[in-house]
Amino acid sequence: MALHDLDIARRATLRRITDLARERLGINEAQLVPYGHHKAKIALPYLQSLTERPDGQLILVTATSPTPAGEGKTTTSIGLADAMNLLGHKAVLALREPSIGPVFGMKGGAAGGGRAQVGPMEDINLHFTGDFHAIALAHNLLAAMIDNHIHQGNALGIDVRRVFWRRVVDMNDRALRQITVGLGGPGNGYPREAGFDIVAASEVMAIFCLATSLADLKARLGRIVVAETRDRQPVTAADLKAHGAMAVLLKDALAPNLVQTLENNPALLHGGPFGNIAHGCNSLIATRAALKLGDYAITEAGFGADLGAEKFIDIKCRLAGLQPSAAVLVTTVRALKMHGGVPKDALGSENLAALEQGMANLDRHLHNLREGFGLPCVVAINHFVTDTDAEIALLQNRVALRGVPCAVSRHWAEGGAGATDLARAVVALCDQAPPKTPRFSYADADSLWDKLTQLARTVYGAARVTASPEAEARIAQWQAQGWGHLPVCVAKTQYSFSTDPKLLGAPSGHTLHVREARLSAGAGFVVMVCGDIMTMPGLPVHPGAEGMDIDDAGQVTGLY
Known part of the structure; x- marks a missing residue:
């Protein structure tokens, strides 16, 4: 009988977080604020003392456009970190905290999956350290x-x-x-x-x-x-x-949270904006801490590369001066077949034609990452048991023809040992050239409307941009009031390059329509709310909460 993620997590032996911090990161107990035995916050004054320490290499993990078939970006990030540490490299994860809403809604747990998880899984998925x-x-x-x-x-x-x-x-x-x-x-x-x-x-x-x-x-x-x-x-x-x-309420939360993978490797989980309605990256403080504490810092950005990776580059890297060394583009045979027109209930059958057709989505994301943002890339094929040898071979061959390294990763089933090929490919890519400032989708001096238009055309493949009269007036007002230097943060469906979640693959020539514009002057960007995207999600017909329970001994069930 197959084990659920929660069962696997409970069978793992987590180390005391104070011991792990001291032995793996050189952080003494006095620099930690423990929350129980397996999670702690790292004191901000200690992190500030690391300023003169050299940075490690920054690796961004992103993905093709999400589908109900699953891509596994977080799981791949964790598996990659475990594999790099297994090979003798000092890698530190920097990921987002899960939002409780989706945990009880559509996604269930959001701390990885299989043997590539961070723990304590139940705490992380629920109240954690109270940051939210x-x-x-x-x-x-x-x-x-x-x-x-x-x-x-x-x-x-x-x-x-x-x-x-x-x-x-x-x-x-x-x-x-x-x-x-x-x-x-x-x-x-x-x-x-x-x-x-x-x-x-x-x-x-x-x-x-x-x-x-x-x-x-x-x-x-x-x-x-x-x-x-x-x-x-x-x-x-x-x-x-x-x-x-407000700052008083946030002062303790601002310190990043230290936890560990099931293989006892360090992970910083801090912050959690959604990639489809916000900028989709973990905290800058945690990312910088991972860069100081490890030779490699592995982070992810929400949803597909058109959302998370674009905002990671155009907002986070722009504002913070980060220089990523490489990007990992996660995909699956199942997801690409769905982009090629195969319904979810038929994904278990081999279909080379649909896989070939669905690679248009992969190609668009690769083009954006390499030619658009100037990032060296590795394609990670997140392996599923239903993948056939012919499908894997076809995908590997097509990626090789594009001049991009590619590795099959079996971290879900095998943990770090299943992701060593991916880890070697990432390290080799990082060793090829020093990190450099990525290319942005637009310049700071461009107007808000020009920024949005350039982003829509170059990253989404849109032919034009329209806006409601209210949104258009707001954008013009903020431009006139001196906010035009800010980057734009597009809130749109994660399922498509367009604003229509049903347009899979790599649609082109569509219209990006801005329904509403919101000024986030404190964060430092302008949010363009597009299509039917909602900043307050609803629950599905059968929310995940229906399957969750707790027994008389206090054991949670149904939290996958």
Whole structure:
């Protein structure tokens, strides 16, 4: 009988985190804040003391466009780290924390899978060290202070029709997308329309993941634009004197979390913005810590390379000056066959023609990574038991013809030992040339609209960009007010290069339509909400929560 991820995780022997930190990373117990035996935060003053230490090599793990067949980007990242350490290299993972909403919704657990997991798996998938709760509290404190300011006389002259700041909760709950607050009489405030987003879509989450220090965090929080006055002037969190208290709520959360893989290799899990509705990268503090603590830092960016990798380059690397050495593009035979038109229930049968057709998706992502962003690439074929020898051979052959290294990885079934070929290919690629600043999709000096247009054409293959009248007016207003230097963060479906999730493969000539634009001045980018994408997801017909339970001994079941 096949073991579930949770069963495999429980059979692993995790080391005390204080011992692992000391022996593998040289971090003494005094520099840790333990949360039980197997997870801890690394003190920020200690990380700041590493400034003069040289950086390791930065490896980005990304993927082809997601399908219900599965790609396994997080699992591959973990398997790669285990394999590199198995080969004698000092590799440190830097990944995002899971959001509880999808854990109980569509995805189940999000700490890897099979024998390539990080642990303690149950803690990571649930409350972990409380970072998401701290971010939600800081966000909602600001929301409460906005409504209280209006209620107490509105000295700033906030136009209640132009309050942009919504509330957040870390759960998929479509009923909260649009709400009305302040009902029930004068004592309950001023009635106005409002709504909820999921925590991973909060600007506070983005700020948390891009901040370089506590001082930078507080400054960024102060720059959040929450509303406009009646004469259309911006109102910030600093105007409301809210940013100091918000930073107080986040001060402990800002330290990165140290955990381990099932093979007892170090992993930093910190922050968790979604790749389809935010910038999709773990915290900059954790990434920089991994670069200082290891010879190789392995990180991932959310969803396909058109979303996560693009935002990693155009937002995170641009703002932080990061220089990745290589990219790993994860794909599966199953996913490419689905891009070639095979329905999910038929993916177990060999279909070379569909695989060949589906490689258009792989080609587009490879082109973007290599020619667009200038990153050396390795293709990782995440192996499934249904893959046939002929399918694997065809995929390897086609990737070789494109002049790209390729490795079959069996980390899900075999752990690090199953990913050594991939690890060797990545190390060889890193050794070929020193890291350099990646190429960006647009220049800082380009207008917001030109940035969006260039991104849509070069990365998504779109023919044109349109916007709703409200979004177009907002973009023009922010350009005129001096926000035009900011990068753009596109919120769109992860399933397609287009805004239509049904257009698989590599569609071209489509239209990218911007439904709504949001200014994230504190985070340092402008969000372009496209198509039907929602910043508050809903639950599916049968959410994962239906299969979860706990027995009388306190053992969780159904958390895969």
